[in-house]
Amino acid sequence: MNFEELYKTDLHCHLDGSNLLSTCVEIINQQKIVTKHWSLSDIEQNKITAEFLGHIVHARTDMKDLLEYLRAFDVTCACMQTEENLVRVVTETIQQASIQNILHLELRYAPSLHTQNNLSQHQVQQIVSQAAHNASVKYNVSVTIIICTMKLFSPSSPENTETFSLYKNTYPVPIAYDQAGPKLFQFSDFKEQIEQINVPITLHAGESSGAEAVRQAVNVGALRIGHGVRSQESVEVMRLIKEQKTVLEMCPTSNTQTNVFGRISKTLEDYPLKKYLDFGIRVTVNTDNPMISQCTVASELKLLTEKLHLEPVDILLILNFGFDAAFNPNAEEKEKLRLKAFKWNAKCLSKYDLQIEDKFHDRMKLFK
Ligand SMILES: [Zn+2]
DSSP states (O other): SSSSOOOEEEEEEEGGOOOOHHHHHHHHHHOOOOOOOOOOHHHHTTTOOOOHHHHHHOOOOOOSSSSHTTTHHHHHHTOOOHHHHHHEHHHHHHHHHHHTTTEEEEEOOGGGGOOOTTTOOOHEEEEEEEEHHHHHHTTTOOOEEEEEEEEEETHHHHHHHHHHHHHTTTOSSSSEEEEEOOOOOOOOHHHHHTTTTTTTTTESSSSOOOOHHHHHHTTOOSSEEEEEEGGGOOOHHHHHHHTTTTTEOOOOOHHSSSOOTOOOOOOSSSHHHHHHHHHTOOOOOOOBBBBTTTHHHHHHHHHHHHHHHHHHHHHHHHHHHHHHHHHOOOOHHHHHHHHHHHHHHHHHHTTOOOOHHHHHHHHGGGGG
């Protein structure tokens, strides 16, 4: 199957995991940005090459722990502390999406991680949303920004308090809510703050945390779950997300790389995506961190098709759930995009299965 030509969504994509490696190299050398991984003299001796940085930021399946995966963000975030750099990273990420036939992209990031150069979180969010709007128009990609609070900080910390205040404003692109980062606090700790947010909610759960976290995320109002790969640890939780029509944002390659507790298979042969789909759970396929994990939505779909023997109709269902689950408050615009993608994808995939549309409508009965 030709996955490049299909119209896709990427609903789970961290902005600070999407920077082009070549852009990081350029920014670090031109702006002489130092992190704990290299010194100023390394820069002056031209040591910061793509190969050097690749060793730090590219994830591998043999990484020993989550901390090793997370060190990439030291580098990417260091390159995103000024207006100029933020605009560049946002613009290039949306341009890449356009090249890959991603018609709807949801970029998530934590404004609190971009204030090292004296920008306030409010300024960061203004810069990011305006750049996203401009690139969205230029490259014809529908974009939503998911603003993340950090689980690292307490709900009432100055960092999270400032982030929570951002949801009261309006921006040139739609916004949504997520929590990111290594887990210290529970969803229930954030209940009061989350209840006051008037934007759609997705939450990271069922990745480093188990099925119980997925249940808690649904209970505090998550419409979508970031990853949710470990939902299978409880049939009750699987039933809950099926009944609630909760959408899973699955990120296969990332899951094999960050598998710190040995709870997710590294080979993907028993990755539960097909199992969820056959159970009646709405699943989507996403990148998580395209630069760090070195993947695209097309490469992830190809990989899953090979490992799980997905059929063309499975691909059509997955892509359709992506457009259907998009956080776009303009329902008419959203439906128009879903239909456009459905028609094109059904046409492309009918090359491999002439009955694909009939099969699609038949399979959709399971998700009603
Ligand atoms: Zn994520």
